[in-house]
Amino acid sequence: MLSIRQLRYFVEIAETGSFSAAAERLFVAQSALSRQIKEMESRLNTPLFERTARQPRLTAAGEAFYPRARDLLIELGKASDMATQVGTGQLGTLRLSHSSTVPLSGRLLNAISGYLDHCPGVSMEIVKLSSEAQLEALAEGRLDVGLLRLPVLRQREGVSIVPLFSERLLLAVPxxxxxxxxxxEQAIDLAQLKDEAFISIPHPQRGGLSYLSAELCMRQGFFPRAARVVSRKTTQLQLIQAGFGIALLPESMRDIAPANIRFLPLADPDCQSTVALAFAQNPTALVQQFTQHFTQSCASFCGNSADPAPSRDLR
Structure with missing residues (x-):
């Protein structure tokens, strides 16, 4: 069996036209190089070079062997580069999901764009899932990274969550x-909303924005009254526009809201919502590369962002 070293020696001699020049470029002794070529010829049972007084010339067998040997080395180099890129997170397909109340706009879209510019060998598949569904998919290996809103009620073993940034909640009304x-322009007290119909109320087994909204209202002594039509998805924007009710929504959802929905400020400074990044413990190099770049990008884009918190295993 021929070795890669022997192939490299043979190609270098064929391209330089000299044993001495090839030895110099390869940083090996000419005697060692000659010995490897003789071993090759012995294994192939045919000479590859005609040794002349001036310079070696390829034999007919050498002429036939050279382009294939060169191509093998090129393909080996490509395979090595690919393995390195995959192993360092520079190549692959990243499966990302986001909840409906985490629109991929503004700072998040900028962070994704910056990451893809930084890693041109990476592609991305994006789907929309609830926070709980994301954690399940992460735990089962069907997803690489999730973007969700805290709090999370149904936690999964072996899933890490890193808070990215907090943003203020606004009152969205028709x-x-x-x-x-x-x-x-007046800041609204949550207590003023006691008799309003909310188009988003919490699910008994789910956290996220609707759970947070209800918790904030309960601090003011009331539970949100459900509108006749409710939704926890992006369709709540259309329901608000149609006059079915109101909702507490993060400021980033203004980016995807119909133009005539009015967003009013809230007086309570605790009306904040946190976006977090979720991923499985012991992540691949691809996920490690993404999470590092993404958290740093979000911190730089967000003037009001909290410092990325240490990842933690949710058990």
Whole structure:
């Protein structure tokens, strides 16, 4: 069996036209190089070079062997580069999911774009899943990274969560709502919303934005009254626009909201929502590369972002 070293020696001699020049470029002794070529010829049972007084010339067998040997070394180099890129997270397909209340716009879209520019060998598959579904998919290896809103109620073993940034919550109302007409710039107290119909109420086994909204309302002594039509998905924007009710929504959802929905400030400074990054413990190099770049990018994009917290195993 021929060795890679022998192939490299043979190709170098064929391209330089000299044993001495090849030895110099390969940083080996000419005697060692000659010995390897003789061993090759012995294994192939045919000479590859005609040794002349001036310079070696390829034999007919050498002429036939050279392009294939060269191509083998090129392909080996490509395979080696690919293995290195995969092993260092520079190549592959990243499976990312986000919840419906974490729109891929603004700072998040900038962070994704910056990551893909930094890693041109990586492609990305993006789907939309609830926070709980993301954690399940991460635990089962069907997903690489998730973007969700805290809090999470149904935790999964072996899944790490890193808070990325917090953003203020706003009161989203239809354009004809009295608060939008008479108090368009006034900060709203949550207690004023006691009799309002909310188009998003919490699921008994799910956390996220609806759970946080209900918790904030309960601090003011009431549980959100459900509208006749409710949703925890992006469709709640259309429900608000149609006048079915109101909702507490993160500021980033203004990026994808219909133009005539009114967003009003809230007086309570605790009306904040946190976006977090979730991924399996013992992540691949691809996931490690993404999470490192993504958390740093989000921190740089967000003037009000919290410092990325240490990842923790949710058990």
């Amino acid at each position: 354009p004809t709502h009295p608060l939008a007409i008479h108090h368009p």
